[in-house]
Amino acid sequence: MESTITEAFNNLITKLQGWLNAVIQNIPNLILAIVVMVASYFIATYIKKLVLKLVSHKVKQQSIANMIAKISAVVIVMAGLFLSLGILNLSKMLTSLLAGAGVAGLAIGLALQGTLSNTFAGIVISFRKRIQIGNWVETSGYSGEVIDVNLKEFVLKEADNHIVIIPNKTILENPLKNYSLANKxxxxxxxxxxxxxxxxxxxxxxxxxxxxxxxxxxxxxxxxxxxxxxxxxxxxxxxxxxxxxxxxxxxxxxxxxxxxxxxxxxxxxGINIPFPIRTLEFNNKLSFDEAILDNQYSNN
Missing domain, CATH: 3.30.70.100 (Alpha-Beta Plaits)
Structure with a gap:
């Protein structure tokens, strides 16, 4: 029994020593990976501000501009993460992460198909110069002023002050008449x-x-x-x-x-604008019996 415990303890010590040696050997790679992750974070922050500034000149909808800036920052951080894992020779973990991300992305995409369609449609609409906030448009049977375009919906205010909310996907897939494009x-x-x-x-x-x-x-x-x-x-x-x-x-x-x-x-x-007139005559000289006969004849 004592020999078994001693053997197990020696195996544990050997395992810990192996891990320690592996850590010591990979300290340069670990430091480099940490530096890459920190650098990717700061680069992502700078890229986010830069993209937000550039997109704001093209897109008036602040929510969409913020989303595009955040997506660009996430892409930079993910690139830094994968690069760091490659530096640490964690290729198997990197492969597992990619496979998991693919499966998760497919599941999320199927579950949020309608929402994602409206989101990407909203981004496309926001970059269209011929559709701007304040334009008077007609689409999908509705006519009104564009008051908002966000990540989910296209909002119109009709002439009677009613608010119409239309999914972005519907706007992108159907004809739209913009009365504000012409000056005449x-x-x-x-x-x-x-x-x-x-x-x-x-x-x-x-x-x-x-x-x-x-x-x-x-x-x-x-x-x-x-x-x-x-x-x-x-x-x-x-x-x-x-x-x-x-x-x-x-x-x-x-x-x-x-x-x-x-x-x-x-x-x-003195010019007459005619309108339909119905004339009723009550001076009919037909007798009562003749009128009944005429009525029966007309019914037959």
Whole structure:
């Protein structure tokens, strides 16, 4: 029994001496690995500040800029970690870490597929110069001002002050109309006048009225006027002109003012804008029996 304990104790001493010798032999590598890790930390801090400064000039969303800066810092630290493990000749541990990171990354990616899609879509949208905060856009059936683009969602404020939150992935995969990119917008007005109207007079009066109402319209010739059809009760026309604005709400205000001014001008000139009328006649001379027969005939 005593010999067994002595043998075990000697084995332990031998093992500890082997570890001590291994540590002493690898002290230079250990010091170098520590230096690499510390250097990678400071380099990552500097890279984070530099990336944040550069990205902030391109991306107005601070949350996305911070995320990109943090990702760059993590990449630098991970590179320092793998380099340190290589210096310590821990290739098996390095391989295990890489394999574990791959499996964990796959599991996390499958679990957070929707979230990651929105995150990367938000990053892509933030770098698009044609989509900026403050733009008036229309997408996915909604129209409003862009008030925020973060890592998860695209936020619009509609004309009625309602807030619409749309996933970034939806914005990236669907068409988007940006009204703020152009500095000019065209206003369309559809109307009709009575068949008894002087069509040349209607055309000239409409063009002059719009030209006098808006400073953006230099002359009556800048107002396009086209008769489109002979309607049921009116001769219909299309009138359109350009205004210097990129605001959709301003376009609606201009259209409202144009309709008001055209109505005033037509009333003053005696031009009729027809509307559907239903006429009921009560002077029918048919007898009661004939009316019943007619009703039964129509039902059959």
């Amino acid at each position: 917008m065209r206003v369309f007005i559809n109307c009709g006048v009575g068949y008894e109207s002087d069509l040349e007079q209607v055309k000239d009066l409409t063009q002059k009225t719009i030209a006098n109402a808006f400073s953006d319209v230099k002359s009556a010739e800048d107002v396009e006027f086209y008769y489109t059809e002979f309607g049921d009760s009116s001769i219909n026309y299309l009138c359109r002109f350009w205004i210097n604005t990129s605001d959709l709400l301003e376009k609606k205000r201009v259209k409202t003012k144009a309709i008001i001014e055209i109505k005033k001008a037509y009333d003053k000139a």
